[in-house]
Structure formats: C-alpha cells, structure tokens
Amino acid sequence: MELAEGVEVVKTYGSGTGVYRRFTDAVDRVSEVTLRWMAAIGLPFTVLTVLLSAGAMVSWIAGAGTVFVVSGWVSPGVLVGVLAVGVGLPSGVEQVIRLGYHVADGRRGAAALAAVLAERPLPQPAPGDARSPRGARVEFRGAGFTYPDGTRALAGVDLVLEQGTVTAVVGPSGSGKTTLARLVPRFWDVTEGAVLVGGVDVREIPTRELLGSVAFVLQEPVLLRTTVRDNIRLGRPDASDAEVEDAARRARIHERIAALPAGYDTVLAGAGGATGGGLSGGEAQRVTIARAILQDAPIVVLDEATAHADPHGEAAVQEALSALAAGRTLLVIAHRLHTITGADRIVVLDGGRVVEQGTHEELLLRSGRYARMWERGRVGSMA
Numbered sequence: 381m382e383l384a385e386g387v388e389v390v391k392t393y394g395s396g397t398g399v400y401r402r403f404t405d406a407v408d409r410v411s412e413v414t415l416r417w418m419a420a421i422g423l424p425f426t427v428l429t430v431l432l433s434a435g436a437m438v439s440w441i442a443g444a445g446t447v448f449v450v451s452g453w454v455s456p457g458v459l460v461g462v463l464a465v466g467v468g469l470p471s472g473v474e475q476v477i478r479l480g481y482h483v484a485d486g487r488r489g490a491a492a493l494a495a496v497l498a499e500r501p502l503p504q505p506a507p508g509d510a511r512s513p514r515g516a517r518v519e520f521r522g523a524g525f526t527y528p529d530g531t532r533a534l535a536g537v538d539l540v541l542e543q544g545t546v547t548a549v550v551g552p553s554g555s556g557k558t559t560l561a562r563l564v565p566r567f568w569d570v571t572e573g574a575v576l577v578g579g580v581d582v583r584e585i586p587t588r589e590l591l592g593s594v595a596f597v598l599q600e601p602v603l604l605r606t607t608v609r610d611n612i613r614l615g616r617p618d619a620s621d622a623e624v625e626d627a628a629r630r631a632r633i634h635e636r637i638a639a640l641p642a643g644y645d646t647v648l649a650g651a652g653g654a655t656g657g658g659l660s661g662g663e664a665q666r667v668t669i670a671r672a673i674l675q676d677a678p679i680v681v682l683d684e685a686t687a688h689a690d691p692h693g694e695a696a697v698q699e700a701l702s703a704l705a706a707g708r709t710l711l712v713i714a715h716r717l718h719t720i721t722g723a724d725r726i727v728v729l730d731g732g733r734v735v736e737q738g739t740h741e742e743l744l745l746r747s748g749r750y751a752r753m754w755e756r757g758r759v760g761s762m763a
C-alpha cells in the first residue's frame with residue numbers, strides 16, 4: 381500500500397525517482413542525483429523525455445535491475461528479459477513508473493517482476509488524437525472499474541464535478557472512494573464508461589498535460605529522503621526559493637519548517653508516514669499540501685488527507701486544505717463528516733455505486749444513508 385502510494389507521488393510529480401528511492405540506499409543515490417538534476421534544470425518533463433528514451437531505459441533498468449540482482453531479489457535472466465522488453469516499449473511515462481513499481485515489487489520475488497512483462501502500459505493518445513482539456517470540470521460517465529484480480533470496485537458511476545466546486549465522497553470502507561479518486565489522474569483507467577477532464581476523455585489527454593491539471597494529496601503523506609525544500613519543489617521544479625516558501629506559508633507549515641534544525645535544508649527521512657526531521661503526521665501532510673499548492677493545478681484530488689493528523693493538527697491541515705482548494709475543482713474523500721458539511725455536493729458510495737448525492741441539508745432531509753451515518757457520527761471512522 382505504501383509502495384502503491386509512492387508510485388502515485390512519482391506519477392503525479394513526473395519523476396521516476398521516488399519509487400527507487402524507497403528501497404535501497406544504492407538506489408537512493410541514483411534518485412537523489414536525478415532529483416537534484418531535475419530541480420537544477422527546472423523542467424520535469426525534460427527529465428521525463430530523457431527517461432523515456434531507449435538509451436535511458438537501458439540505463440535505468442540495468443542500473444536498478446543490477447541492484448536487485450546483486451541483492452538476490454531477481455535472477456539475471458529476469459533482468460535481461462525486462463531489459464529487452466523495456467527498451468522495446470513505446471514511450472510513455474506509465475511504463476517507467478509501472479516498471480519501477482514492479483521492479484521494486486520484485487523484492488518479493490521474481491514472480492512479481494514477471495508481471496511487468498504481462499502488464500500493458502497505459503496507452504497514450506496517438507499524436508494526432510491527443511486533445512487538451514478545456515477548463516477544470518470533471519465528469520464520470522457510466523464509469524466502472526474492476527481491478528486486475530477481478531475485484532469490481534466501481535460500477536455505473538455518473539457524476540459531474542463542476543469547475544471550482546467542492547465534491548466530497550463518503551461511504552464505508554471498501555466502497556470504492558479511493559478507486560474513484562484514482563481514476564481522475566489515470567492511476568488506473570476505467571474498465572467501463574469514461575472519465576472526462578475539461579470535456580475530454582482522460583485517455584485522450586497527453587499524460588503530461590493531465591498530470592499538470594490534477595494535483596493529488598495522498599492518504600499517507602509521502603516524503604522523499606531529501607530536503608524539505610526539494611520535497612515541496614517536486615510540485616514545480618522551476619519554482620524559486622521564495623515561491624517554495626510562499627507555498628509553505630499558505631499550507632501553514634512555513635514556521636514549523638523554519639524552526640527545524642536546518643530550516644528548509646533539513647533532510648527528511650523519506651518514506652510514507654515516517655518523516656524524520658521531527659515532523660508529525662499532520663505536519664508532513666502540510667508539506668505535501670504545500671507541494672500541491674506550488675503545483676497550482678486547477679483540479680485537486682484529496683484522499684482522506686486529514687486521516688493522520690492529531691486533533692490539534694487537524695485544524696491546521698484543514699486550513700492548509702482550504703488554501704489549496706480555493707478556486708479549484710476539488711474532489712475530497714472525506715475522513716471526518718464535520719469537515720465536509722459545506723461541500724457543494726456530497727456523494728455517498730456503497731458497494732462501488734453512488735447511492736445518494738446532494739448537499740448536506742438535502743441528504744439529511746432525505747433520511748437515507750447519509751442521514752443515518754450523520755446520526756451515528758460514524759463517517760469519521762471510515763477508510
């Protein structure tokens with residue numbers, strides 16, 4: 381789970397570094413160099429382009445793969461197989477990301493690694509078919525999703541998130557909330573129906589543009605083992621120090637960072653949740669919110685962003701989220717009911733289907749599912 385979320389950060393911020401970073405020190409060093417380089421040249425997608433060239437594929441796979449072979453996680457034969465396939469794959473960030481994911485997964489054995497050979501990368505639109513989103517409206521049209529293992533997580537979801545509105549999703553654990561959120565930035569593609577961003581099917585939007593439009597704050601704050609400054613700057617690698625600090629101020633975390641031993645140059649310990657640098661879960665969350673603020677995407681997806689904040693820190697996280705949400709299209713997976721009563725629309729999911737939607741008042745009047753959850757005060761404990 382932690383790994384999967386690391387992958388999302390990597391995907392969202394357009395760098396292949398994070399996945400590798402989290403496994404071995406050797407791999408860490410590669411990442412760190414790349415991260416610095418990325419920050420230095422200030423063009424994440426240049427890095428992507430380079431990463432996606434065949435030559436770079438060889439060095440990435442061989443470099444990371446060698447570590448895995450040396451560590452005894454995979455056999456050299458598997459590495460050669462992955463190398464052969466990796467080089468031949470058509471370009472697309474998803475390949476690098478998914479490859480990284482599965483290579484990392486190979487820690488549990490070569491079988492997991494072999495899955496990469498079977499996995500089809502997320503297809504990119506052909507250059508002539510690519511379209512740009514117009515505006516920041518998000519629409520689910522008959523959207524359904526079944527995980528590769530056959531788990532049907534969503535079915536027939538029709539939902540419109542008007543530009544600049546806040547939509548909160550609630551429902552019991554396993555009802556499909558996280559899955560729904562993941563469809564917007566194409567962490568997964570629908571298996572039925574479609575998801576549209578700015579009137580365009582997300583599958584027709586070049587990955588680069590889509591990830592530029594959608595910021596994602598994860599359930600677990602995922603921080604890389606690098607400075608606070610670079611962690612925030614992942615949102616926009618060409619941002620100046622002043623811009624990084626401004627984002628931190630708006631995320632209500634600047635003063636806390638300034639009080640760290642080396643301020644913005646304090647190196648965080650990395651890995652989801654375990655932040656080092658003395659940051660609490662809520663503070664780490666605010667660092668990731670600062671990152672998303674800096675990214676300045678018109679659409680923001682928040683998955684239970686306050687889940688790990690202590691009650692005291694929760695208010696600060698809420699303030700940070702308000703700063704992030706202002707003027708954007710927001711999809712928030714609600715952790716605590718009282719935080720979403722003001723949402724423009726509340727959507728109740730159950731068993732992968734939308735069972736109710738409306739404003740807080742409308743749903744209370746309906747005396748249905750939501751009203752019962754509200755009465756029990758139980759939404760807060762839902763995952």
Ligand SMILES: Nc1ncnc2c1ncn2[C@@H]1O[C@H](COP(=O)(O)OP(=O)(O)O)[C@@H](O)[C@H]1O
Nearest residue numbers: 527529531533552553554555556557558559763
């Ligand atoms: N990576 C996965 N592979 C297979 N099944 C999954 C995966 N992630 C979630 N699921 C399943 O999909 C359903 C919806 O999960 P999820 O979207 O995480 O719900 P929620 O966020 O509301 O708790 C659940 O049955 C869950 O077990």
Ligand SMILES: [Mg+2]
Nearest residue numbers: 557558559763
């Ligand atoms: Mg969830």
